[in-house]
Amino acid sequence: MTSLDPALEVFDKDGVRLTVEDAVATVTLANPAKRNAQSPALWRALVEAGRSLPGSVRVVVLRGEGKSFSAGLDRQAFTPEGFDGEPSFLDLARGSDEDLDAVIAEYQEAFTWWRRNDIVSIAAVQGHAIGAGFQLALACDLRVVAPDVQFAMRETSLGLVPDLTGTHPLVAAVGYARALEICATGRFVHADEAERIGLANLVVPADELDGAVRDLAAALLAAPRDAVIETKALLRGAQERTYEDQRVAERAAQARRLRDLAGLSE
Secondary structure (H helix, E strand, C coil): CCCCCEEEEEEEEECEEEEEEEEEEEEEEECHHHCCCCCCCHHHHHHHHHHCCCCCEEEEEEECCCCCCEECCCCCHHHHCCCCCCCCHHHHCCCCHHHHHHHHHHHHHHHHHHHHHCCCEEEECCCCCEHHHHHHHHCCCEEEEECEEEEEECCCHHHCCCCCCCCCHHHHHHHHHHHHHHHHHCCEEEEEHHHHHHHCEECCHHHHHHHHHHHHHHHHHHCCCHHHHHHHHHHHHCCCCCCCHHHHHHHHHHHHHHHHHHHCCC
């Protein structure tokens, strides 16, 4: 895969590279030698990427260099020595409930900003997307995948739970029963099934993945920004609202759009 060109590189550190081309930003997991395994340093870099987006950005593409999108959490986290300059997960487990909760909440921030209403995020996924990699793909609004994609939620098989915000979008995409089965078994979900059950919006040949994402980004940019923002907010809130509450939300959003179009916005 190749990055969008020409593009302005914003930063490149801790396995994350952010580039911006007009209204499209690309966040690349850039450690293919380790199949883009994740670490706390990478998560902090992802948080920084979200905070560094120029206000002109409307679409954010998330991709991984090499054969795998992300093979999940770097297993070094579970060794006594952990990562250089970081407490090991074993040390974290010995802390208080409050401290452990605060650390996990900090890690989760790398997975939350992708659903901001002012952007649409697209994950371009090839090869392994396992555990934290699966959850990072789920953090995005849309997923375009290659035929060799392998989604798997392996946390339960390791005696853990998915805790990087992936459970909510997984249930929203495939339903409770299917989500439970995927998580409890830790099995692989391949491209055809991912498209059929709603995990993937589109499956394309691997050599067409970048092009398909660029086409999708262009289609998303064709509509007025404020209309897309309002529509995304409506759809995101629909799961929590009743039918009647959603009707009210639609009317309020449309009133704002009509006033804006008529030049009557405050």
